[in-house]
Amino acid sequence: MSKRAKIILIVIAVLFIAALIWFGKKNKSAVIEYETEKPFKTTIVKKTVATGIVTPLEEIEIKPQITGIIDKIMLLEGSKVKKGDLIATVRVVPNEQALISAQGRVNNIKINLNNAKVAYERNKKLFDKGVISRADFERFELTYNSSKQDLQNAQNDLLIIKKGSAGSGGAANTNIIAQISGTILEIPVKEGDQVIQSNNFNAGTTIASIADMSKMIFEGKVDESEVGKLIKGTDIDVSIGAIEGVKFPAKLNFIAPKGTEESGAVQFKIKADMSLDEKYFIRAGYSANADIVLEKKDSVLAIKEALLKFDKKTEEPYVEVKLADGTFEKRELKLGTSDGVNVEVLEGVTKDDEIKVWNKTSKDDKKNNN
Template sequence: MSKRSKIILGIIAILFIAALIWFGKKNQKSIVEYETETPFRTTIVKKTVATGKVTPLEEIEIKPQITGIIDKIMLLEGSKVKKGDLIATVRVVPNEQSLISARGRVDNAKLRLNNAQISYKRTKNLFDKGVIARSEFEGVELTYNQAKQDLKNAQNDYQIIKRGSAGSGGSANTNIVAQMSGTILEIPVKEGDQVIQSNNFNAGTTIASIADMSKMIFEGKVDESEVGKLVKGSDIEVSIGAIEGKKFPAKLNFIAPKGTEEGGAVQFKIKADVSLDDKFFIRAGYSANADIVLEKKDSVLSIKEALLRFDKKTEEPYVEVKQADDTYKKVTVKLGTSDGVNVEVLEGVTEEDQIKIWNKASKDSKKKDN
């Protein structure tokens, strides 16, 4: 072999070795090491949030017992009252036709009484002389007494229509008093307004609404998909929009047996007794949210939901577990309760397994790439 041929072969060998070294380094750069996490034990609480408001447990509306005009309002909204306190007075404006009719009944009752009185006196004289029997006299006496009572009743009716009362016994018709102790929430009328009494055909005009502000309840709505998991008597937490950073404990005491459709979804009403804090004044109608625990599991094996992937064909959840040779194996897992961040793992992985964090390479691999 000539010297020139040896030189050419040497150059080819050097180039071949250089190529092998270059390809080796290139392959080494392509290896990406992913960060991993291990399963852990934690408490998972699944909650739902019900939106609603806080309202008084006991609230009543005060309505007049007679039609008239508000003469005077004694108290203001927000005032504390006791049962029987005077809130307002009503001035009666009698109906002219009813007044004339009542006056006519009084006059007729007087005529009957005068006639019965004459008959009574005549019969009494005859009875005193022994002309008639006692039974006949007692019949005439009864008619006379009934005529006196009829006149009294007619006069009372006339006074009620004219003044709204028939003496001291009828003062409640024109005096609007509190029917319970509490706080006046609203007085929707003002002096001079006409009011109508409540009857079988009309609910009547509301003069005031009173509530016991020391007993409040939460009223909210829950979706049909979650109402089946609620248990009457469960403890919940109520957050009031107007009071930041404070949660009031409450106890669920009512779940509606019938739902109402709102926006294409069926909602069920719930109620809960709220335990108040003396440091905060709760106003009726405050908007509020209730955190309701649907399911709670203590110290269960869990992983972060971000570690999960789902098979495109079977839609089963899986993770990738690191093997001894630094490769990753696809492992199907069976899941339990989730709180939106962590999820319970029933089968598939153990506490020692290292699970791949998707799309997050380790710092060392990043440095190698650079």
Template sequence: MKKILIFGSIAVALILVLVWFGIKNSKSPIQYETEKPFKTNIVRKTVATGKVIPLEEAEIKPKVSGIIEKIYVEEGAKVKVGDLIATIRVVPNIQALNSAQGNVKNAQLRYNNTKILYDRSKKLFEKGVISRQEFETTELNFNSAKQDLNNAKNNLQIIKKGSAAGVGRTANTYVTAEISGTILEIPVRKGNQVIESNTFNAGTTIATIADMTKMIFEGKVDEAEVGKIKKGTVLEVSLGAIENKKYKAKLNFIAPKGTEENGAVQFKIKGDITLDDEYFVRAGYSANADIVLEKKDSVLSIKEALLQFDKKTEKPFVEVKTGDQEFEKRDVELGISDGINVEIISGITPDDEIKIWNKTSKKDDKKRDRRN
């Protein structure tokens, strides 16, 4: 009798243990949490990378070749149109110099000869020996010889010094500012040899001048986004050198042709930046421009992480709570997204509780932490 009671107690205990394990295993090992839809503003934007550059920028180049004799300004200085930047000392070509000197001597001989004839003809004309016509012909030859001598001397002066005498700062050897603005760069120094700008050569840049009060953003956008932007769009420009500061810019140019970079086609864009007196914006600052592609205010939304996609149809759906840890599948129609929140056009109501399918319970998180 005692053995029967013992075995009976063991059997009952075993049955209770099995029942307990069955109840425990019947419950889901993961306790899912839920979130409700909410209303928010969604802005879909793209970012264009680029830099800030002056709207008006000019490279100052010499009109004659030679050697920099003196530089009168420094980088960062403000100049006006006509201000002297540098002077150039011309190094004459020996062959051209010899030729010019020979022309001066020939012109001088002709002038001396015509002067003698002119003086003689004048005396004879005053005495009535020769006619007026003959005297005027001699006078014309004399004046022509005098002009040829002056031209030959000026040519010799130009070859020696780069300009004729008496022209002042308009001489080719004087390099002056073509626009008003700030000197950005002077890539040459005193004693450097420079080449004039002509049809076959761009010439040596002596200085770069820009108007720093008028700046533009120049950047590039991907071909997938360029069709969604238009002229007049307001950009928010952030500069790498200035933290926690954004400048407004108005888009005024979209390139009609793209360029391929790293396998993607990029289109150049430009926008006028509105500056203020808080910071001095320097040319060449790296910048990013936020471009708003689409915006909706106070729309029904959920976090994009709550979405799931059907493996066959690839249509989006969510799981809506129907009871304690019980959920049903609901297909949803989506609107715009900013990468965090997504607009819900249809499929759920504001009162629905949506399953956070990719987040486990706190107990599981603690177990995982202990294992790690």
């Protein structure tokens, strides 16, 4: 055999060995061992989380009965009060124009009263002598009595402008007292501030806000996609950001009939009565989250959501079930409630089926997805 023929045989042998090695590696890489899991019975709870705040059930704002200046503040924010306790006093500062006008009205009525008195006394003497009739005399008497009443009314108006009251009620008008028992949440004014009384055209100046801190509610919002699943009376758990690791039970008692649009989504307000723990002091305005159960299924057949695949054409969910010969068969599923980890299976597999765990990807898997 020539040298050239030997070289050709050696090259052919090397190529043959390389081909065998390449095919061996290819066949070896094509073998993928998949783990399997079986469906199981479990309880699936679908929840939603509503964000909001903790606020008192009863909170009122105390406003003055007169316009004036804050003379003295007796209590501080956070103080506990009983109904009737004095919170602050208001000093009346009369309006000069109103004061002059009221004083002028009193003087005018005094002049009219003096004239009416003179006429009354003159005609009374004539009536006593029988010169004039009773009807004529009664007209002068009525004018005199009316003038006396007008003077009394004008003097009362003048006192109200000067002191805030025409009688013993002056202290009641200038004293700001608690209307309910509770805790003073806020006193937004300070001594020397001017305050305005509440009337038909002005809400008035708030001197203090008081709330019963023993009765708190959770107030939050839920999305329109979930509000239809809420039911009044549902038990919920409220977690307060400032108190870690503690959940307060609450009962849903209000779902708003009208939503409001926020950032492109419609939100509905909800409220829930909270059951408090005496070990914790809950402050008004704490941020909180409420876990609300939307749906609960007990002892249903379920699988992990990680086992699911979705057909790209039909978008239907499916899994691959292991057969007796070790191959896998595609099974389309009908799903029920999901909690984000486990999902209820209504149709498609049984509790004895072994489902492929998608730990690796092969060409066959890609073909199934396509």
